[in-house]
Amino acid sequence: MNLEIRNLTKAFGGVRAIDDVSLTFPSRSLSAVIGPNGAGKSTFFNLISGAFRADAGQVLLDDEDVGGLSKAERMHRGIGRAFQVASCFPTMTVAENLMASVTAHIGQWGNVSRRFPPPGVRERADEMMELVGLTQVAGVEAAILSHGDQKLLDIAIALALEPKVLLLDEPTAGMGPEERWRMIERVRSLWERQSLTLVFIEHDMDIVFQVANTIRVLCYGRVLAEGTPDEIRNNQAVIDAYLGTEAHAE
Amino acid sequence: MSKHPAWRDTIIAVVVLIIVLVIPLLHRSPAFEDFIIRLSAMALFATSLNLLVGNTGMVSFGHGMFYGFGAYAFALTMQMTELSLPVAAVIAVVATAFAALCVGAICVRLSTEYFAFITLAVQMLFYSIIISWQSLTGGDQGLRGGIPRREFFGFELESQLHLYQFCAIVGVLGLLALRHISVSPFGQTLRMIRDNEDRASFLGIVLWRARLSAFTIAGAFAGLGGVLAALFVSGAYPEFADWPNSGQAIFAVMLGGIHSFLGPVVGGMILLALNDLVTRYTEYHGLILGIVILIFAVGLRRGVLDFIKLIRLGRAR
Ligand SMILES: Nc1ncnc2c1ncn2[C@@H]1O[C@H](COP(=O)(O)OP(=O)(O)OP(=O)(O)O)[C@@H](O)[C@H]1O
Ligand SMILES: [Mg+2]
Numbered sequence: 001m002n003l004e005i006r007n008l009t010k011a012f013g014g015v016r017a018i019d020d021v022s023l024t025f026p027s028r029s030l031s032a033v034i035g036p037n038g039a040g041k042s043t044f045f046n047l048i049s050g051a052f053r054a055d056a057g058q059v060l061l062d063d064e065d066v067g068g069l070s071k072a073e074r075m076h077r078g079i080g081r082a083f084q085v086a087s088c089f090p091t092m093t094v095a096e097n098l099m100a101s102v103t104a105h106i107g108q109w110g111n112v113s114r115r116f117p118p119p120g121v122r123e124r125a126d127e128m129m130e131l132v133g134l135t136q137v138a139g140v141e142a143a144i145l146s147h148g149d150q151k152l153l154d155i156a157i158a159l160a161l162e163p164k165v166l167l168l169d170e171p172t173a174g175m176g177p178e179e180r181w182r183m184i185e186r187v188r189s190l191w192e193r194q195s196l197t198l199v200f201i202e203h204d205m206d207i208v209f210q211v212a213n214t215i216r217v218l219c220y221g222r223v224l225a226e227g228t229p230d231e232i233r234n235n236q237a238v239i240d241a242y243l244g245t246e247a248h249a250e
Numbered sequence: 251m252s253k254h255p256a257w258r259d260t261i262i263a264v265v266v267l268i269i270v271l272v273i274p275l276l277h278r279s280p281a282f283e284d285f286i287i288r289l290s291a292m293a294l295f296a297t298s299l300n301l302l303v304g305n306t307g308m309v310s311f312g313h314g315m316f317y318g319f320g321a322y323a324f325a326l327t328m329q330m331t332e333l334s335l336p337v338a339a340v341i342a343v344v345a346t347a348f349a350a351l352c353v354g355a356i357c358v359r360l361s362t363e364y365f366a367f368i369t370l371a372v373q374m375l376f377y378s379i380i381i382s383w384q385s386l387t388g389g390d391q392g393l394r395g396g397i398p399r400r401e402f403f404g405f406e407l408e409s410q411l412h413l414y415q416f417c418a419i420v421g422v423l424g425l426l427a428l429r430h431i432s433v434s435p436f437g438q439t440l441r442m443i444r445d446n447e448d449r450a451s452f453l454g455i456v457l458w459r460a461r462l463s464a465f466t467i468a469g470a471f472a473g474l475g476g477v478l479a480a481l482f483v484s485g486a487y488p489e490f491a492d493w494p495n496s497g498q499a500i501f502a503v504m505l506g507g508i509h510s511f512l513g514p515v516v517g518g519m520i521l522l523a524l525n526d527l528v529t530r531y532t533e534y535h536g537l538i539l540g541i542v543i544l545i546f547a548v549g550l551r552r553g554v555l556d557f558i559k560l561i562r563l564g565r566a567r
Contacts, residue, residue, distance in 0.1 A: 049452075072454040081452075089445035100438050104453035109439040110460065112431050115256050116438040161453065 001062055001078055001164035001197050002027045003048070008057035010040075010047055017043040019221035021057070025165070025199055030191050032212035033201045036242055040221040041201045042084055045167045049081045050074040061165070080163025084170050084201075086150035087157075090143035094134050094153055097142055098125035101160040124160065131193075132156045133186060148179050152186070159194070166190075168200040172207065180204060184211055205243065209233060217242060259433075263426045270418045274411055283414045287482050288522055289515075290421025294475035296502035296514035297428050298468040303500075304508030305432060306464050307444035309362070312369030313472055313499050315353075315376040318491025320346045320473025321480035322380070322387060328397045335402050339477045343470050350469020351462070358461040373493060380488045392487035397480060407481060417478050424474050429511055431467060440464055472499075501539075505546055507553025516554055 003025040010018040017040040025031055033041050046052040048059055050071035059067045059074075066074050089097050099117040102124045103109060111118065117125075129135045132152045137145060142153055151171055158166060171187055172180040184207050191198040202208050208215060209229040217224040217238050224242070225235045232238055274283060295317050302308040324342035327333060333341070357368045380387045388394050399407040407413045431437055439460050442450040451457050480486050489495060498521060499514075506517025521539075528538045550557045 051452075071452055072456075075452060075454060087446060087449045089442055089449065091445050092441065096438075100442050101453055103435045103438065104442070104450070104455050107454070108435045109442075109453075109455050110463065111435040112437075114435070115433055116435045118435060157449070157453075 002060075003079075003165050003197055003199075004058075004060040004063075005048065006058040006060065008044070008047055008059070009055045010043060010052060011055055016221045018047060018054075021218070021221070021223055023216055023223060023226065025197055027197055028195055029197055029213055030188070030211070031199045031214045031216060032208045033199060033216045033218060034203070034205075034208055034242065035218035035224070039218040041218055042169055043221075044218065045081060045169050045199075045201070048074075049079055049167060075161055075163075078162070078164035079167070080158035080161050080165065081167040082151070082154040082158045082169060082171065084173060086147070086154040088142045088150060088153045091141065093139050093141055094129065094145070094149075094156075095122075095125055095138040097153055098128045098156055098160055101125075101157045102128075105161045128156045128160050131159060131190065147174055148183060151175075151183065155187070155190075159190070163196065165197045166194075166199070168198070170201050170203065172202065172204060180207060187211075259426065259429050263422050263429075267418060267422045270422075271415060274414060278411075280410065283410055284482075285522060285526070287414055287417045287478070289518055290417040291475045291478040291482065292498075292502060292518035292522060293421055293515045294424045294428075294478070295472050296499045296506070296518045297425060297511075298471035298475070299499045300503045300508055300514045301428065301432065301440070301464055301468045301471075303503055304513070305437060305444065306440040306461065307362075308358070308461060308464070309366045310369040310465075310468075311366050311493065311496055311500070312353075312371075312373030313468070314493065314496035315373040315491045316346050316350055316469040316472035317476040317479065317495065317499075318376070318380065318486070318488070319349050319469075320476025321486040321490050322393065322476075323473070324477040325393050325397050325480045325486040326386070328400075329393075329395060332400075335400055335405075335407070339474070342477050343473045346473025346476070347466050347470035350473075351466045354462045354465035354469070358465055359458050370493065370496075373491065373496060377488060377491050377493075380491060387486075387488070390488055393485045396484045399481075399484075413481060417481070420474065420478060424471060425515070428471055432511055436460070436463070501543060503553070505543065505553055507556030507559070510553070510555035510559060513553045513555040520554070 005021060005023045008018055008021045009016065021044065033044065035041055043052065047054045050069060054067060058065050061077055066077055089100065092100065099121050102121045103117055108118050129138055132155055134149060134152055134156060137149060142150065145153065155168065155171065168187060172183050175183060187200065188211055190196065212229060214226065215229060215232045216226045217232065219241050225232060225238050270286060299310065299313045302310050320342050323345045324338055327338040327341050328335065353372050357365050360368060381390050405412050405416055407416060439455055442455065443457060443460055447457055476490060479490060502517035502521050503514045504517065505520050506515065507513030524539060524542060528535050532538065
């Protein structure tokens with residue numbers, strides 16, 4: 001699914017967190033969004049997914065404007081997301097997290113006439129666990145999962161909703177170097193297998209340059225540059241604003 | 251949540267019910283029978299509250315108003331009409347559900363703190379209406395004149411034995427219905443909201459609608475508890491709808507455990523037994539109760555069943 005953003009703007013008080021941003025994420029692309037802390041990356045995702053309402057601009061999914069829709073409706077149209085801080089259901093096991101999410105997705109969340117989970121849901125949840133590699137910890141409560149597994153669970157919950165566009169806010173946040181690569185490899189293989197339009201925010205430049213097809217650089221709420229990894233690596237504005245300070249990022 | 255097959259709950263309910271029904275055939279004890287009758291009302295009252303507190307994370311301080319509402323609605327219907335007892339009970343429960351729907355419509359969109367606060371305020375309003383509308387409710391004297399206990403299906407509720415049987419059946423069936431709701435997809439939805447409402451709403455769950463449904467269901471079952479209480483005392487008293495009574499339900503929930511379905515029932519047993527024992531030996535009833543609750547709060551840091559669950563989990567690991 002093609003995701004196009006036109007003139008998106010959002011201000012918090014006086015701060016323009018996203019300032020007239022226009023970007024296109026072609027169908028089945030794998031893109032990274034980078035930028036210094038506070039650049040507006042998470043806000044950008046919040047606006048696309050409908051968590052925040054934009055002050056101006058459009059969010060187009062295959063040329064249809066979804067900017068007026070609620071976050072649940074956008075999710076139904078195919079925009080899935082995972083969060084910078086893993087967001088799951090801490091008192092439930094991994095399997096229950098996913099079964100509950102699938103149940104909600106198929107519109108059965110208000111059902112009192114049968115037992116949880118409804119038929120077919122367990123199988124879908126198993127698929128999701130298989131997909132992200134959480135089968136081993138299916139019976140473990142989310143609250144006591146490792147940090148990395150919580151991030152994976154968050155992604156699996158997003159996948160349970162059968163997204164066409166998947167937004168991952170710093171999937172490797174808080175992980176050691178080795179774990180990061182394992183995570184990003186999983187993300188990449190997901191992208192391949194599920195034919196997703198995948199956008200991820202990432203601070204680790206090695207990962208970004210190696211994994212992403214295209215890179216968008218945000219700075220103070222504006223698009224500083226976009227292009228292939230090679231183009232970005234050699235872009236003077238990006239080097240000045242961001243890559244030079246890379247050591248301080250995160 | 252439960253990994254057990256669906257029929258397990260029904261079997262347990264049936265077995266418990268049979269045992270309870272057989273006991274008086276073997277040995278009559280008025281004290282025990284009274285205890286079970288009061289427990290059936292208390293169990294519905296506290297378990298329905300836990301649907302809000304434990305399942306959904308909504309702490310209501312005003313649950314007693316629905317208990318009181320059910321009691322008055324039932325007693326008045328019985329006194330003012332010729333309807334049969336089960337029909338009057340159904341009317342009372344439906345009316346209570348409607349009242350809960352109206353109160354919930356005001357409360358459920360509020361933040362947690364304000365929700366607790368407003369439920370308390372609405373309850374005080376309801377209480378003062380009962381007190382001041384003397385011509386209908388009998389004011390602070392309570393609803394007098396007794397409840398006509400018209401016979402139905404061979405039940406003659408003038409008889410203590412029949413009342414005992416009736417309350418036990420209604421209590422167990424009511425709990426079974428609540429259990430059914432708690433392990434349904436909707437029950438799981440309530441847990442999602444408790445755990446992470448933000449993520450839940452991303453998944454398409456309409457928070458206010460789920461909360462309002464839970465609040466209405468909980469109110470209805472508290473009302474059913476109130477119906478049993480009205481039968482027991484053969485009337486209705488404003489104390490049913492007063493905040494200390496809501497406090498009793500909260501105590502039962504906390505004593506028994508909020509994360510176990512039967513926790514509030516166990517809590518209700520402890521509470522009733524304490525009430526009976528303590529009032530027999532001392533007038534410092536509130537003091538003893540307070541100490542016991544403190545012991546639970548500080549010693550176990552959770553209700554009895556939650557504590558047992560924790561120990562068993564610890565062993566399993
Ligand atoms: N809900 C909010 N209310 C007010 N200001 C906000 C809100 N969310 C973000 N901001 C502000 O918007 C700006 C962009 O924040 P955002 O979280 O989008 O940055 P980011 O690029 O994701 O940063 P990081 O790399 O640290 O995650 C910041 O100045 C932040 O303080
Ligand atoms: Mg961010």
